[in-house]
Amino acid sequence: MTAFAASASPFAGKVWLAPLTLGGNLPFRRLCVELGAEVTVSEMAVVKKLLKDRNREFALLRSHPSEPFFGVQLADRHPGSLAEGARIAEAKGARFVDLNCGCPIDAMTRRGLGASLLQKPGRLFRLVEAMAKAVRVPVTVKLRLGWREGHENASALAKACEEAGASAIAIHGRTREQRYGRAADWEAIGRVAAERSVPIVGNGDILTLYEARERRQRSGVASLMLARGALIKPWLFREIREGREWLPTAEERFAVVWRFVELLRDHFGEGERAHARTMRFLPWHLGFFRRYRAFPEAEFAEAARHHPLLQTRPEDASPVGALDALLRDARPEVHESLSRELLAAGSREEAQERALRVFSGLPPAEGTERAEETFAEVAG
Numbered sequence: 001m002t003a004f005a006a007s008a009s010p011f012a013g014k015v016w017l018a019p020l021t022l023g024g025n026l027p028f029r030r031l032c033v034e035l036g037a038e039v040t041v042s043e044m045a046v047v048k049k050l051l052k053d054r055n056r057e058f059a060l061l062r063s064h065p066s067e068p069f070f071g072v073q074l075a076d077r078h079p080g081s082l083a084e085g086a087r088i089a090e091a092k093g094a095r096f097v098d099l100n101c102g103c104p105i106d107a108m109t110r111r112g113l114g115a116s117l118l119q120k121p122g123r124l125f126r127l128v129e130a131m132a133k134a135v136r137v138p139v140t141v142k143l144r145l146g147w148r149e150g151h152e153n154a155s156a157l158a159k160a161c162e163e164a165g166a167s168a169i170a171i172h173g174r175t176r177e178q179r180y181g182r183a184a185d186w187e188a189i190g191r192v193a194a195e196r197s198v199p200i201v202g203n204g205d206i207l208t209l210y211e212a213r214e215r216r217q218r219s220g221v222a223s224l225m226l227a228r229g230a231l232i233k234p235w236l237f238r239e240i241r242e243g244r245e246w247l248p249t250a251e252e253r254f255a256v257v258w259r260f261v262e263l264l265r266d267h268f269g270e271g272e273r274a275h276a277r278t279m280r281f282l283p284w285h286l287g288f289f290r291r292y293r294a295f296p297e298a299e300f301a302e303a304a305r306h307h308p309l310l311q312t313r314p315e316d317a318s319p320v321g322a323l324d325a326l327l328r329d330a331r332p333e334v335h336e337s338l339s340r341e342l343l344a345a346g347s348r349e350e351a352q353e354r355a356l357r358v359f360s361g362l363p364p365a366e367g368t369e370r371a372e373e374t375f376a377e378v379a380g
Helices: 026-034 047-051 055-059 079-091 114-119 121-134 154-164 186-195 209-219 228-232 236-242 250-268 272-279 282-289 297-306 321-327 332-344 348-360
Strands: 015-017 070-075 096-100 139-144 168-172 200-203 223-226
Touching: 015 236, 026 250, 047 055, 047 079, 070 079, 079 096, 079 121, 096 121, 114 121, 114 139, 121 139, 121 154, 139 154, 154 168, 154 186, 168 186, 186 200, 186 209, 200 209, 209 223, 209 236, 209 297, 223 228, 223 236, 228 236, 228 282, 250 272, 250 282, 250 321, 250 332, 250 348, 272 282, 272 332, 282 332, 321 348, 332 348
Parallel strands: 015 223, 070 096, 096 139, 139 168, 168 200, 200 223
Antiparallel strands: none
16 A cells, blocks of 8 residues: 555544544544544454454444544554454455554553554564555554653654555654653654654644644644543534634533433444443543533633643632533442433433432532543553
8 A cells, every 4th residue: 555645645634533442432433523523543453353253353343434534443563463454454444544553551562562562663664564565545553752751762663654654643742651641742743743744643632722723733743633632522623623612511511422322322222231331331431521621712722832731630610500510520420320311311301300310319529539540541
């Protein structure tokens, strides 16, 4: 497969939904597409499991007709098996195949997968080359800046990927060692973007329209990729594409949640088994939706230029009414209870009534925040 130049690339000038473990499920991708996402990527699929014909792994390759440009992300460390995995993804309808070199979790890196590939540009070249030769669709790669701070090698890695045939390269602006604990380095992303002729897609710490605009202007990347920001406020895609800030009310946010419930039902169906499968996702997503806070540009843009809002905890305003307080509740047991009520409702109006009954029966929260999720296990 011949790599696309940035000027003619289907990957340039787009807003991507990042590959997200658990969060990149098909219903959530559909929600993001409805709200403006232009490129979507599957959850990471482990090639070894695909070759063993495991149904659960093959389910990750499914897409929906509404997804305008859907790709499958693969994890492997052998050229031959990775080429076969790419052929499988292409046969299942992927418009492009992506190599995961960003996952930092120990369970992956100990097996030579994910971010462990950042340590060997030569091996990465051979892997990308094998994928590009195996399929007709484009090949992309998701990188980090390097394995650890002080040893960033994203420039060499991106060069190897492009020379091997990659058509676009996404770069998360942290090292594997930093995981999600530091602010993303967009200057480093920009230096790589200036060196390469294929599109560089910037990723890291984008929560608002004005952060997206500033990061893109500062780095010169061809496209942006949203991960945690999309999980918290999936309408961020539309804000970026339309160039208009949206600060939704609690009722408007609830409408987004309800639409997600509809999409989950459409995908998983009805019945006890479908309910159990849906409950694997809905409470988890509510744990991200609850993090939404309004950050109007006039008030927060200057601070966000110096430190990303995803990495700060500004003084929290009091909830505006019962529905806002419920949607912002941090307790996992509340997310479970709310999810059950949402799935029992037949309409948005009934769902909101049920939600308010959940709130009325809640005991006072002990403490204001639960521990942060391990974001290293979210984004691929």
